[in-house]
Structure formats: structure tokens, C-alpha cells
Amino acid sequence: MEVLHITTENFESEVVKSEMPVLVDFWASWCGPCRMLAPVIEELAGELTDAKIGKINVDEEPDLAKKYGVMSIPTVIAFKNGEEVGRSVGFKPKNALVKLLK
Amino acid sequence: MFDIAIVGAGTAGLSAAIYGVRAGKSVIVFEALTYGGQIINTPEVENYPGIRQISGFDFATGLYEQATGLGAEVVYERVIRIDDQGDTKLVVTEDGQYEAKSVILATGAKNRPLGVEREEELIGAGVSYCATCDGAFFRGKDVAVVGGGNTALEDAAYLSAYCRTVYLIHRRDQFRGEEKSVERLRKKENVKFVLESRVTALNGEGKLESITIEHGKNGETTQLAVEGLFVAIGQMPDNEAFANLVDVDHSGYIKAMESCETNVPGIFTAGDCRTKKVRQLATAAADGAIAALAACEYID
Incomplete structure (x- = not known):
């Protein structure tokens, strides 16, 4: 699956109302660890069949970052049925991100 | 091999x-x-x-x-x-x-972590070790910087441009960092010095809401309402x-x-x-x- 570009417009449909769990990466272009995480997120999107992967640019979507209390990036949040079920802050290896969905 | x-x-x-x-x-x-x-x-x-x-x-x-x-x-x-x-x-x-x-x-x-309880749990929820990475998330808010070296002084200066109030907490009454940087910070109205003091507790539900500070001279404790705590102790x-x-x-x-x-x-x-x-x-x-x-x- 492709990495979804998530914005205020599609957050409701892609994350909140998603039937599949969603892993959302809050990032920004100026953030080094976020850029380190980017290939890991790409890889995950290619491998996971039972979850969707999306990215939210905190500079473009400050309200979404604020709503979910993102105070450091990268922050990855796992959503199930629109509810947060797990969160990790900072660069984390792939298996740690997969665990957020469990 | x-x-x-x-x-x-x-x-x-x-x-x-x-x-x-x-x-x-x-x-x-x-x-x-x-x-x-x-x-x-x-x-x-x-x-x-x-x-x-x-x-x-x-x-x-x-x-x-x-x-x-x-x-x-x-x-x-x-x-x-x-x-x-x-x-x-x-x-x-x-x-x-x-x-x-x-x-x-x-x-x-x-x-180096502060070594205060709940510190690790609150990383990304108010506790940060990198002002230039996370400072922008605290625009208009009250924050604290802990430390006495150049990094702490630079962090306080950086954050003072975004945040409403920056408390600079240091356990001594003198800074290790450059005097010029200290002077510059003293001129900023939104930077408040909290000297001879240390952070003893982090408070808040799910995210940082306040910190408890113990003052070295008299051992009194006070609570400081901050949403961000930037740790710069080396x-x-x-x-x-x-x-x-x-x-x-x-x-x-x-x-x-x-x-x-x-x-x-x-x-x-x-x-x-x-x-x-x-x-x-x-x-x-x-x-x-x-x-x-x-x-x-x-x-x-």
C-alpha cells in the first residue's frame, strides 16, 4: 500500500472512520530523525496488509498535531476505530512500530 | 573474520x-x-x-x-x-x-536525564532534550529550561522567541555558560531566572502540566505551571x-x-x-x- 498523505480534509475518512487500523507518522521536513524514519515508514507501507500507513506534516497541519498533543517529532500514533491505541516518540526501528498496532 | x-x-x-x-x-x-x-x-x-x-x-x-x-x-x-x-x-x-x-x-x-520520576514517560508529552527540535510545539506557552551551561542558555534564548514565559532553572547561582549569553537573557522580559533550585517532580495527567521545584537555600518547594521542560544538563x-x-x-x-x-x-x-x-x-x-x-x- 502507498503511504497516505493525511490532512485535515481526509483525516476523518482515512483515519477516524477507517475499518483497518492506521499508523500515522507526524513529521516535518526540517526534522532529521523524521527523515531517518521516512524509509522505515515506506517499508512498512509495503509490508503491512492489515493496516494503513499515513503521514501528517505538522507544519502544514498544526491543528492535527495540537489535537493529538504532538510535542516532539517524529511521533507515530496507532489508531483503531478512530481511537489512539499506541504512540511512540523519536526514531524507532520497524518492529517497535509494528508493535504499536498489537 | x-x-x-x-x-x-x-x-x-x-x-x-x-x-x-x-x-x-x-x-x-x-x-x-x-x-x-x-x-x-x-x-x-x-x-x-x-x-x-x-x-x-x-x-x-x-x-x-x-x-x-x-x-x-x-x-x-x-x-x-x-x-x-x-x-x-x-x-x-x-x-x-x-x-x-x-x-x-x-x-x-x-x-543526560534529570533523573526525576516520570521523566521518560513524559518524553514527547512535555519533556524534551532538544529545544530546536521541539520548541515550535510550545508557541505561546510557558516552559522551563534546566541547566547552567551554554546549551541551556542557548535553549532559553531560542525558546524565548516562541514561548510566553521561559523559566531558566539552575542548581547554582552562577552559570557555567558565557556571561554575554546570560546578560542577553537578563534583558528579555519573558525569561525568568530560577537559581539555586532543582526540579524534584513532574506533574500532569498524560502530559506535563507543572513541575515541582525545591529551592536550595531554604528547602522550600514550589509548583511552576509549565507545559514544556527542556533538559540541558549535558x-x-x-x-x-x-x-x-x-x-x-x-x-x-x-x-x-x-x-x-x-x-x-x-x-x-x-x-x-x-x-x-x-x-x-x-x-x-x-x-x-x-x-x-x-x-x-x-x-x-
């Missing part, structure tokens, strides 16, 4: 890898998380000789591509132990074992796994002179993890070169 095993893919480790492979040696680099080390957190590097300006990420990626392009192998496994078997060094990781003729320890340094090495292998100083830095040799033949050390006065990007790279060439000489 590899000629050189390097622990840590930061600036020192990858620089060592470049010199090692260019000297015709087989090189394996172990990294627990991601390549690049501390520099990836720096938005703009402007003091590396020969490069006017580059992002830490681009610098690290260039170094990584240079090392791997030349033939160094980078393995993402955490090293838990090294056994010195004389001519062979056995590198034990969480996932396997590797033999090498020589080892370069380039484990770097990490931010760095510490990450050498616990090797403290039985090589000599370390009282802070845990691996003892070595300019030659990058440790007390164990065939084991070298480079970068921020070793005893030294200056810990900069350029000195990490320089150490990498010295350690790699010393390892080559040892092998031959």
Missing part, C-alpha cells in the same frame, strides 16, 4: 569505516538504531571545515553513503558485549556473533556494555589519548564516547581517521 568491527554508526564510526575500507580492510559497523548519531538532530551544521552549510541529516547521509559505497557493511544490531580473545575479538549482538581482528568503540554520547556516554572490557573514567568515558588506543591491544575508541576535551563534529571525524589507521597498523 572482519579486520575491523566498529560499534556505532555516528560521525566517528562512519569516518573510521571510510579510512578502514580505503586502507583495504574489511569493515563491519554495528548500529542499534539509525546511522548518523547526534548530528541528525541539528538542522544546520555551519562549523564543519570545507562545508559552509549542511543539514545534519544530509551530512550523516553523505557519510553513510560514502562508507557503504566504499564497501563498509552496516548491520543494525545492538552490541551487548565484546569478548577479548587476544588476536580475535568476539562481538556479541542481540541477534548474533561476529569475529574481528580489531574493534573501534564509537558509541557516542546521549543526553551529555553522558553509553559505555555500560564495555566498562568491563576497557578502562573508563568516573563518568563512563573510555580512557584514551590522542592515539585513540584503549588499554586493551586491538581495541580502539573514537568520538564523543572517549575521554577528551572537545566534542565536535570535526573532532569525531578526526578521531575516526586516527582510530582506523591505528587499527590498520595493529592488524598489520
